Amino acid sequence: MVKNTPQQTENETTVRATAPSNIALIKYWGKSDATLNWPANDSISMTLSRARTITSATIRSNAPAENCHRLAFRTSATKSIAVRDQEKTTRFLEWLRREIKPYGSAEGALDLLTYNSFPSSCGIASSASGFAALTVAATAAWTGTKNFAELHDLGISRAHLSDWARRGSGSACRSIHGGFVQWERGHSPNTQKINPVFSVEHWPLTDLIVLIDRGAKSTSSTEGHARAFTSPLMNVRLSGLGERLKNCAQAIEGRDLERLGTIIEAESIEMHAVMMTSNPRTDYFGSATINFISWLRKSRAKGEFSAWFTLDAGPNPHVLCRPEDAAAVKATILQNFPSSSVIHDQTGSGAILESEQNFGEFIPGGFDGH
Numbered sequence: 470m471v472k473n474t475p476q477q478t479e480n481e482t483t484v485r486a487t488a489p490s491n492i493a494l495i496k497y498w499g500k501s502d503a504t505l506n507w508p509a510n511d512s513i514s515m516t517l518s519r520a521r522t523i524t525s526a527t528i529r530s531n532a533p534a535e536n537c538h539r540l541a542f543r544t545s546a547t548k549s550i551a552v553r554d555q556e557k558t559t560r561f562l563e564w565l566r567r568e569i570k571p572y573g574s575a576e577g578a579l580d581l582l583t584y585n586s587f588p589s590s591c592g593i594a595s596s597a598s599g600f601a602a603l604t605v606a607a608t609a610a611w612t613g614t615k616n617f618a619e620l621h622d623l624g625i626s627r628a629h630l631s632d633w634a635r636r637g638s639g640s641a642c643r644s645i646h647g648g649f650v651q652w653e654r655g656h657s658p659n660t661q662k663i664n665p666v667f668s669v670e671h672w673p674l675t676d677l678i679v680l681i682d683r684g685a686k687s688t689s690s691t692e693g694h695a696r697a698f699t700s701p702l703m704n705v706r707l708s709g710l711g712e713r714l715k716n717c718a719q720a721i722e723g724r725d726l727e728r729l730g731t732i733i734e735a736e737s738i739e740m741h742a743v744m745m746t747s748n749p750r751t752d753y754f755g756s757a758t759i760n761f762i763s764w765l766r767k768s769r770a771k772g773e774f775s776a777w778f779t780l781d782a783g784p785n786p787h788v789l790c791r792p793e794d795a796a797a798v799k800a801t802i803l804q805n806f807p808s809s810s811v812i813h814d815q816t817g818s819g820a821i822l823e824s825e826q827n828f829g830e831f832i833p834g835g836f837d838g839h
């Protein structure tokens with residue numbers, strides 16, 4: 470078991486943060502400003518609970534030089550490898566350090582050790598949970614805080630953390646908060662807002678993440694966002710999104726799963742239509758996903774279950790259903806797609822930084838399989 474017990478030696482303090490992934494119901498695809506991660510449209514997501522990144526940060530107060538953070542990704546209980554995108558992460562950390570300076574010392578280089586509770590390259594947005602956990606861990610280490618109450622006393626709220634995480638990866642801003650989270654683009658990069666709009670308690674839902682294709686993502690989301698405006702469908706999409714987002718929020722407010730399901734299926738197909746008609750085009754899924762989607766729709770039409778899908782920038786569908794139906798839906802999926810596996814997730818409550826928090830067992834690339 471890994472515990473978040475802050476450890477202190479003469480020159481070192483370790484803190485541990487964890488942040489969940491989130492599944493967008495109305496998607497963020499395309500940026501109006503790529504450096505500032507200013508999205509082309511508003512989005513709304515559901516924060517997950519079990520698919521998480523766990524990051525510990527140790528401050529080496531005696532390390533004088535800038536840019537000497539050490540970042541490792543844990544692949545087993547005893548092994549770790551260098552983080553894939555060291556340069557991007559280091560640039561983000563140096564930017565974050567400047568933001569944090571007014572609130573704390575922000576001195577010393579960081580040793581960061583990170584791992585995911587879900588398998589890599591499975592289509593779960595690890596950049597969302599990754600940058601959210603990194604932001605919270607680094608902020609706590611640099612300010613010498615151990616929980617959100619202490620951060621709050623320094624004047625750092627979840628809104629600050631969310632805004633900072635956004636600069637690492639856009640969708641990470643929504644993972645700081647729990648429940649259903651709306652990211653409004655505002656009128657300028659500085660007037661963006663990230664608001665938790667409905668709590669976990671308002672409507673706990675199940676998200677069955679169906680791993681039917683474990684191949685690595687072909688095009689990074691950074692590259693995909695950049696291509697969005699080359700699609701002739703992008704402006705058509707943007708002109709209808711305000712209305713769709715309003716309907717989506719109403720469906721969540723009224724806990725109307727059939728209405729929400731119809732909206733999220735149309736929304737994810739539309740985002741993928743933009744991806745497939747961009748130049749160069751991006752196909753994030755192939756025949757395995759198409760077979761699954763058409764099976765799900767047919768089974769639903771026959772009255773076999775009430776479940777709806779959405780897709781992120783990858784081939785693995787997220788199937789949303791009521792918690793009381795989840796076991797039956799999952800069993801039917803596994804019966805019809807025996808070589809797939811399912812991550813059984815649900816609405817969750819956002820990033821955590823607590824001294825006594827239990828972060829669960831480390832399962833390298835494993836999760837619970839079926």
Ligand code: PMV
Nearest residue numbers: 493496497638639640690782
């Ligand atoms: O945060 P990024 O740059 O990885 O973009 C995420 C984009 C989608 O996952 C496809 C949609 C979303 O809103 O999360």
